[in-house]
Amino acid sequence: MRVSEIMLATRVQIRPGDTIRRAVELLQSSRLNGVPVVDDQGKLIGYFSKSHLYDCLLQSVDIDSTIEKHYIREVVSACEDTTYDSLEALSQWLQSCRVGQTIVVNRENEPIGVATQAGTVLELLDRTDYLFRELSGVIENVPAGILATSDTGMVTMANQYAKNILGGVQSGRYIGDYLQELERDFSPVISGNWMLPRKIEHNALKLIATAVPIYQNMKNKGVIFVIQDMTDVEGVAHELETVKELKMTLETVLEVAYEGVAVLDEAGMITLVNARFCNKIGKPKDNIIGENINRFIPLSHNQMPLSVLEINAKPCVVSTLPITKEGNTKGFVVKIYEDLDNLADIVQQINRINMQLNYYKNELYKVNGTSYTVGSIVCRDERIATLKSQVLQVGRSNSTVLITGESGTGKELFAHSIHNASNRRKEPFIKVNCSAIPGELAEAELFGYEDGAFTGARKQGKPGKFELADCGTIFLDEIGDMPLALQSKLLRVIQDKEIERVGGVKARKVDVRIIAATNRDLKRMVTEGTFREDLYFRINVVELKIPPLRDRRKDIPLLADTFIRKYNNQLGRRVEGITEAALEALTRYDWPGNIRELENIIERMLNYRESGLIELQDLPEEIVGRPGGMAAKATQTLAVMEMETIQAALAEAGGNKSKAARLLGISRSKLYEKLGSD
Secondary structure, eight states, X not given: OBGGGTSEEOOOOBOTTSBHHHHHHHHHHHOOSEEEEEOTTSOEEEEEEHHHHHHHHHTXXXXXXXXXXXXBSSOOEEETTOBOOXXXXXXXXXXXXXXXXXXXXXXXXOEEEEEEHHHHHHHHHHHHHHHHHHHHHHHHHSSSXXXXXXXXXXXXXXXXXXXXXXXXXXXXXXXXGTOGGGXXXXXXXXXXXXXXXXXXXXXXXXXXXXXXXXXXXXXXXXXXEEEEEHHHHHHHHHHHHHHHHHHHHHHHHHHHOSSEEEEEETTSBEEEEOHHHHHHHTSOGGGTTTSBGGGTSOOOTTOOSXXXXXXTTEEEXXXXXXXXXXXXXXXXXXXXXXXXXXXXXXXXXXXXXXXXXXXXXXXXXXHSSOOOOGGGOOOOOHHHHHHHHHHHHHHTSOOOEEEEOOTTSOHHHHHHHHHHTSTTTTSOEEEEETTTSOTTTHHXXXXXXXXXXXXXXXXXXXXXXXXXXXXXXXXXETGGGSOHHHHHHHHHHHHHSEEOOBTOSSOEEOOOEEEEEESSOHHHHXXXXXXXXXXXHHHOSEEEXXXXXXXXXXXXXXXXXXXHHHHHHHHTOEEEEEOHHHHHHHHHSOOTTHHHHHHHHHHHHHHHOOEEEEOGGGSOHHHHTSTTOOHHHHSOOHHHHHHHHHHHHHHHTTTOHHHHHHHHTSOHHHHHHHHHHO
């Protein structure tokens, strides 16, 4: 407690040159017993009290004369930082203080207040009251009976615990009325014989009692009794003994275990180990208990339940098992398996399996249909270049993507590129043509079915496309043709990320990225009520609009060269390119079938020409003669194109049908069949 906390703050002060009248005014207004005297710098130099004023009046000193000769120079003061560590120290100061008030100064010896005896007494009483209430709260909540008596054994205080044990202890009653051992003589307690715990009985209760005499100024003032019910103590002792037995049992079990075992708390600190664990670590138990497991074994937060780790430069099989309580992890059990004769073989087998797994993942990656990347999209058009940049950005997220554009613009190529630009590229890419699935089978195809879900269902059931695409990407092509009933189920998959097989009773979680594509106007379909509005907004998180080929004509030469190289390799041709006139005709054409139509035209041309340049006369009539004509009128039928190819092969073979069949890659009987059908 600091003096500044109990002082009365005041700036009342007087100087030696001030008059007695001024002193009277200050004493009257401040109601203090005296005022401090300061010099011109405000430093304390003396004290003028009421007694000094009375002396002046008795000596008939002029009231307008100065106080220079009438104040004391040797004054008692206290610094504001003065601290009393206890109520006892404050009480001693109060008893030793000879004046009614003490001047309080700061570190510069300037008066800032006064500490009065009355104020100090009030503070002392307030703090004593707080201490009493604090001590009473502690006493009432201590799990033991506490009684206080006078030096003659009369009870002055008892907590509720003591009242419950002794049966209603009352203040003013002799302690011997409750404890038979003290019924006739209280002197053993006063002499200190009860300071050590002793067993006593009260109403068939077995108790332990301790009594400590309280002295003040070398005189006994009373006794404090602490009484404990043996039943509680014996219960705690029994629990401790049970815990010890369990610990010994656990340690015995650990020691007979074949593996090295360590028990960890939730922070990874080691609490128990067996001898085999210490041998594997190469350190004594005392140097292991209490240490973090990572100091000896490099475990990670996402540690696999079974793994091969290096311990002291040796490969060891290590398993970790969490200890859980009410769903929360409270610790771990770590096991190091003893050296096995075939440990090296096991490690090699694990490595071989990992290599095979990686190989099959790579092979699956090659055949899962995602052979296209962003680099496969060739362009000079700025809009396509911008789309390629967006593909790389979108690939890094898991957001749903909607690709729109006319038929033949390369929507699937962009879907492949997004998948290959994502961290799912080594996972499945499942394509679903929504327009090609029969309505009655669509749900089973997408979400799978359980055994017996319908007539003809597989006995073991079948996973759907979404399950097959788990951790990967599903490409919903022509999503505008999906039946309305199926759209609601797809919406649930997107929202809840779970599917339910046909005939199933439980949901299955799936982690699938959805890429949808359509050549239809979904906004118009939403207005017409043929496509769900909520599903539209769910799939249209990121939209990529692919422009038609007629709006990116500068890409036609580059695309034509790309397709020439492709079909040169496939058909064994050596076509070098396209003449300017032919290229101008291709660029001028409107391409209602977009890139797919351009690719088909190039493939057709390379069926007729083996080398050199594709010339204007090599192009179909609809491109040369009627630029911009309707595709339905311009495109030849498949039968006519097939017959033109056969006639070209016969001409090249000089009418030899066997040679012509070899050029076409079909059997001679098949050639005769096609010629006969014509």
